[in-house]
Amino acid sequence: MARAATTSDVFNAIAEPRRREILTLLRTGERPVAQLALELGLPQPGASKHLRVLREVGLVRDRREGKQRVYGLDAGGLRAVHEWTGGFERFWNESFDRLDAYVQELKQERQGSSER
Structure with missing residues (x-):
């Protein structure tokens, strides 16, 4: 049986170590994507890609704050x-x-x- 895409399955999404790091960082509170990228040592597009996957499986939520997109943990996922x-x-x-x-x-x- 084929494995589910990472964008549709929580288990596959958190199998990626960087995504688990993001969730760990977000446990302490919301962060803008630029700050997450800096803390992870990733370029912003790379951090954004991981955040998109986490958002699609329901593990993070995002909101606009001025020109920034701020992410927070959605632990219910x-x-x-x-x-x-x-x-x-x-x-x-x-x-x-x-x-x-x-x-x-x-x-x-x-x-x-x-x-x-």
Whole structure:
């Protein structure tokens, strides 16, 4: 089956490291595209291209502020990613719980053998 285009799928869009960097930067607040480009070390057209993809999949929103376009995070678009990764969070929590129970067992065995 063919892979979805990056402009229609959140998972493919965030697979690109620069796009994840943009989302990380936008967590702290809105930024003009020129500032994002500077912080990323990209030419403005390159930053704009990544921002367009993120906007099309619903991860960022933009607005005009004078002659600038300002971008902000739209975290609601990450809901599908959050829900998908939630299953793995449960897996890891259960794994750590089992590991903790095993460590406690070993401690009790060690205490029991040292008391003899």
